[in-house]
Amino acid sequence: MEDHLIFVYSAYCFTFFALFIIGVKSLLAFKKVNKDIYNFDIESNNKNI
Amino acid sequence: MKNIFNFLANPSRFRIFAKNVHPFSLIGMFIFIFIGLWFSLYNSPPDYQQGETVRIMYVHVPAAWMAMMVYLSMTIMSIFSLVWRHPLADILSKCSAPIGAMFTLIALVTGSIWGKPTWGTWWVWDARLTSVFILFLIYMGHIALVRAFEDEYKGARAGAILTLLGAFNLPIIKFSVDWWNTLHQPASVIKLDGPSIHIDMMVPLVLMAIGFLFFYFSFLLINVQTELNHRKLKKLFIKKLN
Numbered sequence: 009m010e011d012h013l014i015f016v017y018s019a020y021c022f023t024f025f026a027l028f029i030i031g032v033k034s035l036l037a038f039k040k041v042n043k044d045i046y047n048f049d050i051e052s053n054n055k056n057i
Numbered sequence: 058m059k060n061i062f063n064f065l066a067n068p069s070r071f072r073i074f075a076k077n078v079h080p081f082s083l084i085g086m087f088i089f090i091f092i093g094l095w096f097s098l099y100n101s102p103p104d105y106q107q108g109e110t111v112r113i114m115y116v117h118v119p120a121a122w123m124a125m126m127v128y129l130s131m132t133i134m135s136i137f138s139l140v141w142r143h144p145l146a147d148i149l150s151k152c153s154a155p156i157g158a159m160f161t162l163i164a165l166v167t168g169s170i171w172g173k174p175t176w177g178t179w180w181v182w183d184a185r186l187t188s189v190f191i192l193f194l195i196y197m198g199h200i201a202l203v204r205a206f207e208d209e210y211k212g213a214r215a216g217a218i219l220t221l222l223g224a225f226n227l228p229i230i231k232f233s234v235d236w237w238n239t240l241h242q243p244a245s246v247i248k249l250d251g252p253s254i255h256i257d258m259m260v261p262l263v264l265m266a267i268g269f270l271f272f273y274f275s276f277l278l279i280n281v282q283t284e285l286n287h288r289k290l291k292k293l294f295i296k297k298l299n
Binding site: 012013015016018019020022023026027029030031033034035037038041042044045048052 | 094098108109110112113116117120155156159162163166167170171173174272276279280282283286287289290293294297
């Protein structure tokens with residue numbers, strides 16, 4: 009049965025890798041859009057000056 | 058529920074709600090997943106037949122539950138979207154789809170990994186596995202369809218119709234093991250005559266399921282804020298061009 013531990017660890021590694029990927033992807037997209045809004049505001053303010 | 062929806066439909070109010078709720082959701086996610094992992098890997102007994110491989114159940118089953126629950130929530134959002142044309146319902150549905158697809162993929166892959174030592178095969182086209190695979194394809198179709206339209210409203214409408222059509226797959230997934238003779242085992246937790254699983258195995262299963270639920274809620278809030286900011290940016294550009 010000990011041989012089957014590789015299956016257990018593979019399943020857990022895949023699960024948390026997949027959750028990590030979707031989490032990081034969401035956070036990066038959130039940061040990017042916030043940065044774009046910030047840059048847009050700066051650009052608009054500079055043009056108004 | 059409609060009143061809560063109307064209250065949160067305002068982007069500023071939703072941002073305040075998300076800002077206040079998100080830290081608690083993240084903390085809940087880490088606590089439940091951490092304790093769930095401890096129970097799953099160290100503090101639950103091996104199965105008398107399957108041995109240690111039964112531990113795959115503690116990620117496989119909660120992921121499968123989440124795959125169906127996220128789709129059910131998308132179905133409810135689609136009804137809100139089509140009947141009341143609620144903008145927040147569109148956004149919630151759009152932002153739920155990638156997370157639901159990922160949970161479905163986790164259920165499929167971990168199920169396949171569990172299948173090899175217990176059934177002797179990675180995959181079999183039985184009713185349960187095939188219907189979950191169809192759910193994954195519907196998720197992918199929804200993600201592609203919603204983003205295929207230039208007009209967000211048209212994309213959301215097409216996505217809502219697809220979600221409602223795909224909702225027929227949910228009872229098929231749930232009852233496939235009863236309706237057909239499948240290699241997949243029948244339900245042992247969510248069934249009419251109560252769970253038949255031992256409490257020592259039930260505890261890690263529930264803890265992981267709550268942890269996954271918090272994960273969904275945490276990243277849904279982030280995705281919705283991203284989408285709201287994306288739409289705000291789009292409006293600012295259009296305003297600037299005019």
